[in-house]
Amino acid sequence: MKFRSVLIITMIFISIQVYSQLKPFRFGFKVAPNIAWISPDSRDYKNEGAVAGFSWGFMADITLADNYFLKTGFTYDYLNGKLEFPYKLDSVSTGTMYRKYNLRYLEVPMTIKMRTNKFGKMVYFGEIGLGTAFKLRAKSQDEFLNANSGLISEWESDISDEVAFIKESLIVGAGTEYYLDESTSLLFELTFNNSLSDILTGENSQYPETQENGFLYYFQLYVGIIF
Numbered sequence: 624m625k626f627r628s629v630l631i632i633t634m635i636f637i638s639i640q641v642y643s644q645l646k647p648f649r650f651g652f653k654v655a656p657n658i659a660w661i662s663p664d665s666r667d668y669k670n671e672g673a674v675a676g677f678s679w680g681f682m683a684d685i686t687l688a689d690n691y692f693l694k695t696g697f698t699y700d701y702l703n704g705k706l707e708f709p710y711k712l713d714s715v716s717t718g719t720m721y722r723k724y725n726l727r728y729l730e731v732p733m734t735i736k737m738r739t740n741k742f743g744k745m746v747y748f749g750e751i752g753l754g755t756a757f758k759l760r761a762k763s764q765d766e767f768l769n770a771n772s773g774l775i776s777e778w779e780s781d782i783s784d785e786v787a788f789i790k791e792s793l794i795v796g797a798g799t800e801y802y803l804d805e806s807t808s809l810l811f812e813l814t815f816n817n818s819l820s821d822i823l824t825g826e827n828s829q830y831p832e833t834q835e836n837g838f839l840y841y842f843q844l845y846v847g848i849i850f
Contacts (some may be wrong), residue, residue: 624839626627627650628825631784636791646686646806647685647686647835648683648684648685649683649684649686649778649806649849649850650681650682650683650684650695650849650850651681651682651683651684651693651847651848651849651850652679652680652681652682652847653678653680653681653682653698653757653810653845653846653847654677654678654679654724654771654845654846654847655677655679655843655844655845655846656675656676656677656678656843656844657675657676657677657678657700657701657702657735657841657842657843657844658674658675658676658841658842659673659674659676659702659703659761659779659797659839659840659841659842660672660673660674660704660705660839660840660841661704661705661706661724661738661822661837661839661840661848662821662837662838662839662840663706663708663824663835663836663839664821664837665708665802665823665827665833665834665835665837666694666827666833667708667709667830667838668706668707668708668832668837669706669707670704670705670706670707670755670837671705671707671709671721672705672752672790672830673704674703674704674705674723675808676700676701676702676703676841677701678698678699678700678701678843679698680697680698680699680730681696681697682694682695682847682849683695683696684702684736684849687735690738690739690740691729691735691736691737692735692736692737692738693733693734693735694732694733694734694735694736694750694752695731695732695733695734696730696731696732696770697729697730697731698729698730699727699728699729700727700728700729700730700756700777701725701726701727702726702727702839702841703713703723703724703725703726703727704723704726704837704839705721705722705723705724706720706721706722706723706724706837707719707720707721708720708722708827708835709724709827709829709830710767710827710828710829711828711829712761712828713771713777715771715816716771717767717769717770717771717829718767718768718769718770718771719767719768720766720767720768721765721767722763722764722765722766723767724759724761724763724766724782724786725760725761725762725763725765725766726757726758726761726822726839727758727759727760727761728756728757728758728759728790729756729757729759729820730750730754730755730756730757730790731755731756731796732752732753732754732794733752733753733755733763734751734752734753734754734794734796735750735751735752736748736749736750737749737750738774738800741802743801744802745800745802746799746800746802746808747795747798747799747803748798748799748800748806748812748831749792749797750795750796750814751793751794751796752793752794753791753793753794753819754791754792754794754816755789755790755792756782756789756790756791756792757788757789757790758786758788758790758814758841760783760784761781761782761785761786762779762780762781762782762795763779763780763782764777764779764793765779765780772779782825784824784825784834785823785824785825786822786823786824787820787821787823789820790818790820790822790839791819791820792816792817792818792819792820793815793816793817793819793820794815794816794817795814795815795817796812796813796814796815797812797813798810798811798812798813798845799811799812800849806850807848807849807850808814808848808849809846809847809848810845810846810848810849811844811846812844812845812847813843813844813845814841814842814843814845815840815841815842816839816840816841816842816843817840818838818839818840820838821836821837821838822837822838823835823836823837829845
């Protein structure tokens, strides 16, 4: 019994010593170019390609165990996408709308980060988890092709009522850290953000019975520093 008590106390002491060598929190700043596209799920809606954007934010790694972290923070995302769809401008003018979406989101990610031991000054890691984003702004650059006259009209619109306030996503990423000293490192990471929720909420003007549906996907290439 006495030996078991000593063994338990020794194991607890060793665990405390191991954990004390790990920083409970690490904080950092990141910037990232991104490329995004909208995948529509509505009648006669077509994706018109990917569009470049930009992201920046702060990050925090909360130590769970050796080489396992809860990663969170916030990211300010400038995200864009293009769609083509049938559109009714007024009672007599129908045609095709070419819309570029300019979206702003504040995302709070919550992922599990798993990394390797150090190889020299390098460590490699992967992460997976969820992100909840809140819409800050939604505008569009519209180009309407009149099917009857062939004329093209252009304008900008505030489409906040046509974009959902909350976007839920699955986040998957992989990257590396280069240690400058014992605690400070440069971070390079590629992430994929897979929308789990429909971001469009409007109705089609030409087909009122058609609800607009679309899912936003994007890649981000992060560069950051973490302390």
